[in-house]
Amino acid sequence: MASFTLVDVAVVKGRETEFADRSKTNFLASRKEAGNLRFDVLQSRDDPAKFVLVEIYGSPDDVKAHKETVHYLEWREGVADMMATPRKGVQCTCHFPSEPSALLGFWNTEPCGWLPGAMDLTLETASSCSWHLSRCQLCKLGNKSIRYSPxxxxxxxxxxxxxxxxxxxxxxxxxxxxxxxxxxxxxxxxxxxxxxxxxxxxxxxxxxxxxxxxxxxxxxxxxxxxxxxxxxxxxxxxxxxxxxxxxxxxxxxxxxxxxxxxxxxxxxxxxxxxxxxxxxxxxxxxxxxxxxxxxxxxxxxxxxxxxxxxxxxxxxxxxxxxxxxxxxxxxxxxxxCRSTPEARDVENSLTLSPSCVSTQPLAAASA
Known part of the structure; x- marks a missing residue:
């Protein structure tokens, strides 16, 4: 399991150019990839294990091909609920049904149309471990499982x-x-x-x-x-x-x-x-x-x-x-399989909301 600490910093207002200026002091701006997603990251110069995941661009093909599916809608609703009552140390996870690789998490500083704007949240830790083992993934969103039946x-x-x-x-x-x-x-x-x-x-x-x-x-x-x-x-x-x-x-x-x-x-x-x-x-x-x-x-x-x-x-x-x-x-x-939308076809301009993202895969086998 990969474990990363998100440093305690205030929300940076503005877009990429502005937090690039901030990175000249304590953080180093970089871009990381995790599976089908790309992250803009502010990494601590003092401790490389600490960084702020600033923005996420692109998403698995679920979002583009099935924006109105219950998975995506419940994810948005869950994040909105979390943001409505922010508290220190909040952790939540996001459901990406087709994403089998490990995800990290992100910190989004840009206001979204369906949220009242970027909020001052401190996400203290984020850990993720994703391994596509078998027939089904169980993911938790704000400490709840998403429409998966036990x-x-x-x-x-x-x-x-x-x-x-x-x-x-x-x-x-x-x-x-x-x-x-x-x-x-x-x-x-x-x-x-x-x-x-x-x-x-x-x-x-x-x-x-x-x-x-x-x-x-x-x-x-x-x-x-x-x-x-x-x-x-x-x-x-x-x-x-x-x-x-x-x-x-x-x-x-x-x-x-x-x-x-x-x-x-x-x-x-x-x-x-x-x-x-x-x-x-x-x-x-x-x-x-x-x-x-x-x-x-x-x-x-x-x-x-x-x-x-x-x-x-x-x-x-x-x-x-x-x-x-x-x-x-x-x-x-x-x-x-050939008609399945590819992740590269997803709109790279899509910016999602603040949260820690992780997927928890589960396998079920019978002999």
Whole structure:
């Protein structure tokens, strides 16, 4: 994580020529680049690690191509709320959906039309770390998450945990070795729990996130209670219902659990396709990250091979569907990747409002 300290200085009035004069005393004017953005910076001559990010020019293509999208509008609204009640040490972050590289932050000294003018704010620290890992970014804006639902992550915790349970009960009653499946899904469950905790930490609707998490926990333990307590009390089911999902030697409990995990797994594999309408309408694939689609195909292919070697339909069937869903995502990406607006096409004259900018990426994976 890169960490930078913004020095305590008064707001510099005017444009670039005026703060170039100021830089002759304590600061050195320079221009830095971070991802698709360019920053005009006043860097301390005494301590190079301290600088004031003065103005930002250009922005990711989201702003030009989709100025009226809810992401941009909520970002403006959030910054306006922050500026309405300035306080020392205020930090906020900005949502740039298509920006996978690290951003620093900026200090804007020029009044904007939708704000009452540049305000005397002291931003004491700014840190950013952006790493595009997988299907979704969770960004915080003024200590709130922006229209990202925690539900996919909560469902992923449910799915991975149920896979661990399935592997344990199946290995207890059969000779199938599902140790890799269990270990990988255990790691995935821990990772997804971390993501849910991030949602809880930064969401203003914290109670709603906690409620959804508690519902998922309740559903998980309801399933466990059914498989471990209720199902054994129904001997006729085991006697008369010849249902062996996952292999001829797989008992009913494992078979039913496998069906539930398969449904959840297919839903998670196909989750990037929920933005297909947006991709087709905007002719832009920035909301459909390529790494996720590639690894969906690759992961599905590997698990499909493993499931086929084991002869376990619970493993190979959802991953066969995952290969198809991943291929559909890659086809859609290939169709619209060339029509996605480039960052260089963005108007360089656009100046945004004061804030510290950082993006916090999150990844969600299921085996």
């Amino acid at each position: 539900l996919p992550y909560i469902v992923a915790v449910f799915n991975c945990s149920l896979w661990v349970y399935y592997c344990v009960i199946t290995m207890e009653t059969t000779n199938q070795d599902l140790t890799p499946n269990g270990l990988i899904n255990a790691a995935g469950a821990l990772l997804e729990i971390c993501y849910v905790l991030v949602f809880i930490r930064y969401s203003r609707e914290r109670a709603s996130v906690i409620y959804q998490a508690l519902v998922a926990i309740g559903l998980f333990w309801t399933c466990i209670l059914f498989f471990e307590v209720v199902l054994p009390l129904l001997p006729d089911w085991n006697k008369h219902w010849d249902f062996h999902w996952g292999g001829a030697d797989v008992p009913l409990k494992s078979s039913l659990c496998g069906v539930v995990t398969d449904v959840l797994n297919v839903a998670l594999y196909g989750s990037p396709l929920v933005v297909m309408g947006t991709v087709i309408r905007t002719r832009s694939v920035k909301y459909m990250p390529l790494p996720l689609s590639v690894f969906t195909c690759l992961q599905s292919l590997l698990w499909f091979v493993q499931g086929s070697l084991l002869g376990n339909v619970t493993v190979w069937l959802p991953n066969a569907l995952g290969i198809i869903l991943g291929a559909v995502q890659l086809i859609i990406y290939a169709m619209f």
